[in-house]
Amino acid sequence: MVKITSFTTRDVRFPTSLDKTGSDAMNAAGDYSAAYCILHTDSEHAGHGMTFTIGRGNEIVCAAIAQLAPLVIDKELDDLAADWGKTWRYLVSDSQLRWIGPEKGVIHLALGAVVNALWDLWAKTLGKPVWRIVAEMTPEEFVRCIDFRYITDALTPEEAIALLKEVEPGKQERIKEAEQSKAVPAYTTSAGWLGYSEEKLKALLEESVKLGYKHFKLKVGGGVESDRRRLKIAREAIGYDKGNILMVDANQVWSVPEAIEYMQQLAEFKPWFIEEPTSPDDILGHAAIKKALANTPYGPIGVATGEMCQNRVIFKQLLQAGALTVLQADACRVGGVNEVLAILLLARKFGVPIVPHSGGVGLPEYTQHLSTIDYVVVSGKKSVLEYVDHLHEHFKHPASVKDGYYVTPMEPGYSVEMKAQSMDEFSFPGEEGKSWWKTEAAKPILEGPRI
Numbered sequence: 001m002v003k004i005t006s007f008t009t010r011d012v013r014f015p016t017s018l019d020k021t022g023s024d025a026m027n028a029a030g031d032y033s034a035a036y037c038i039l040h041t042d043s044e045h046a047g048h049g050m051t052f053t054i055g056r057g058n059e060i061v062c063a064a065i066a067q068l069a070p071l072v073i074d075k076e077l078d079d080l081a082a083d084w085g086k087t088w089r090y091l092v093s094d095s096q097l098r099w100i101g102p103e104k105g106v107i108h109l110a111l112g113a114v115v116n117a118l119w120d121l122w123a124k125t126l127g128k129p130v131w132r133i134v135a136e137m138t139p140e141e142f143v144r145c146i147d148f149r150y151i152t153d154a155l156t157p158e159e160a161i162a163l164l165k166e167v168e169p170g171k172q173e174r175i176k177e178a179e180q181s182k183a184v185p186a187y188t189t190s191a192g193w194l195g196y197s198e199e200k201l202k203a204l205l206e207e208s209v210k211l212g213y214k215h216f217k218l219k220v221g222g223g224v225e226s227d228r229r230r231l232k233i234a235r236e237a238i239g240y241d242k243g244n245i246l247m248v249d250a251n252q253v254w255s256v257p258e259a260i261e262y263m264q265q266l267a268e269f270k271p272w273f274i275e276e277p278t279s280p281d282d283i284l285g286h287a288a289i290k291k292a293l294a295n296t297p298y299g300p301i302g303v304a305t306g307e308m309c310q311n312r313v314i315f316k317q318l319l320q321a322g323a324l325t326v327l328q329a330d331a332c333r334v335g336g337v338n339e340v341l342a343i344l345l346l347a348r349k350f351g352v353p354i355v356p357h358s359g360g361v362g363l364p365e366y367t368q369h370l371s372t373i374d375y376v377v378v379s380g381k382k383s384v385l386e387y388v389d390h391l392h393e394h395f396k397h398p399a400s401v402k403d404g405y406y407v408t409p410m411e412p413g414y415s416v417e418m419k420a421q422s423m424d425e426f427s428f429p430g431e432e433g434k435s436w437w438k439t440e441a442a443k444p445i446l447e448g449p450r451i
């Protein structure tokens with residue numbers, strides 16, 4: 001038996017705003033950050049979970065983690081893992097904390113860190129990666145991980161079990177493919193940040209083509225003329241007819257009519273989808289954009305969203321409204337593994353492929369497990385997964401891509417355990433003599449204008 005005895009939160013920030021890594025039409029200069037939760041136990045194991053943010057406000061998520069984590073202190077891990085759906089319901093049911101959600105915003109970002117730390121701990125004690133634990137569950141065990149409140153109008157537990165049973169034949173073969181790192185094809189965003197120059201964009205795209213990538217995503221929304229120039233450069237680098245797929249991402253900058261009009265002007269570059277065309281809360285707006293772009297003179301442009309969708313209820317409605325071509329759940333913004341499993345099942349029911357959001361520190365480490373679970377257990381179909389080649393060196397078991405596929409994680413846990421030295425070096429506000437944030441180099445960020 002393993003008992004959780006205490007917790008630590010850490011505010012860890014990487015100064016990515018200095019070189020505009022991660023820049024897009026809405027987020028000009030983010031500092032990729034992790035609001036960290038470590039669950040200590042009376043055993044040799046500790047559970048590591050984090051939520052991704054882009055800098056300021058990370059301390060607010062840490063404060064919320066410190067409110068939620070005491071709910072699991074002095075609990076036996078086996079008791080918490082015996083009925084995950086019940087445990088998850090317990091963690092969202094502190095009525096006073098629920099008031100500042102419910103199940104959305106800062107309190108839900110914090111829940112994601114705590115729940116994911118529990119899964120990491122559980123996986124470490126079982127000596128398996130998270131994806132394999134789920135792959136070895138029966139359909140009934142899988143469904144017991146989920147709190148079905150608020151989604152039974154779209155999917156009942158009985159239906160979910162039937163859906164999982166349908167794809168059980170072939171599961172062992174898919175596990176073998178996962179073991180050979182052929183389960184999750186990767187795509188890259190590393191070339192397409194909005195703050196990169198056109199020369200840098202071209203060079204990075206050509207390099208990505210050589211590395212075997214087939215999917216490429218560019219940020220848009222900074223102005224039609226410059227976007228047309230950048231997309232032309234991109235299409236020249238990846239071709240129109242070589243099987244390479246282009247995707248574009250507006251990070252919520254448009255109103256619904258603006259999104260439709262703007263994308264009609266980019267249609268000739270044949271993007272597969274426009275990601276986050278408008279507010280993530282606008283379910284009917286996404287449906288309207290998808291309908292309007294279904295028949296451009298150059299073919300359909302799909303609609304994708306999810307990285308800022310707050311919970312399974314919004315995803316349910318997006319799916320019910322026929323608003324999505326692709327669903328991009330985030331591993332932290334929703335309340336951790338259990339809610340992601342619910343969302344994977346909803347997507348399966350509505351026949352929409354999952355492409356989890358991975359553009360952030362620690363996200364590829366998480367999502368490689370989630371996409372593997374989707375392929376092996378839930379959909380039985382390969383999708384693609386975003387890979388950004390930044391900051392992996394700070395993790396003990398970093399995500400990596402080989403021959404265009406994610407290398408399936410085999411180490412026990414949920415892969416987001418950060419190196420202790422990295423945590424100290426990038427702690428915010430940090431200790432004098434230890435943290436980068438106390439050095440002269442940090443002053444342009446700390447004293448510069450807020451954008």
Ligand SMILES: [Mg+2]
Binds near residue numbers: 251307359
């Ligand atoms: Mg995005």
